[in-house]
Amino acid sequence: MRLTREGNALWEAFDDAHKRAQLLGELEIPMKFFARAVQHIMREYAQHDCGNFAFSKAIWDGGVDESGYARARK
Template sequence: MADDVFGCRVLMFRAALSSACARLPHDDELPRPAGYRLIKDADALWCAFETAHHKANLPDQLEIPMEPFARAVEIVLKDSELRDDRGYTPEVVLWDHAVRHSAYVQSRHAMGRVLAAAA
């Protein structure tokens, strides 16, 4: 059951990322040879957030707010800028590092305190 839910969430995450990337120019429309594409690492990014979620013992299901998501992607892209080429893919440890520094866990803890105070 858990694998089915995880697989479904990864597919939904990948679909959302694909839709966002669909608005970008295709490789053949770029003026230079294309490099890294974020969609290639949808699973690694999801797993990094899932790992952080479980390590922090956060309640409820994994939900990734846009701000920590964007922050994690920004960290990886900035770190990867000089290494970008056709065969480049960021390492999993870089995604883990980016998620740790995205404030995902901190924002989920803060949201939990706000909801608890409102109850």
């Protein structure tokens, strides 16, 4: 699984979660939530890894949700 080009997609997923939760202030992503999101996705989708695997918005949104970011920031 290649993450090289996924930085913007992950940032957007956190930004969307921040907005949906109506959190105050600018988006700041503590490393523990970033790591949890990526770890969740790696565990859940490792079996799908192949040459043409592509991450979707739904995959990143799910990873951010599983990280607990919005719940912790409220």
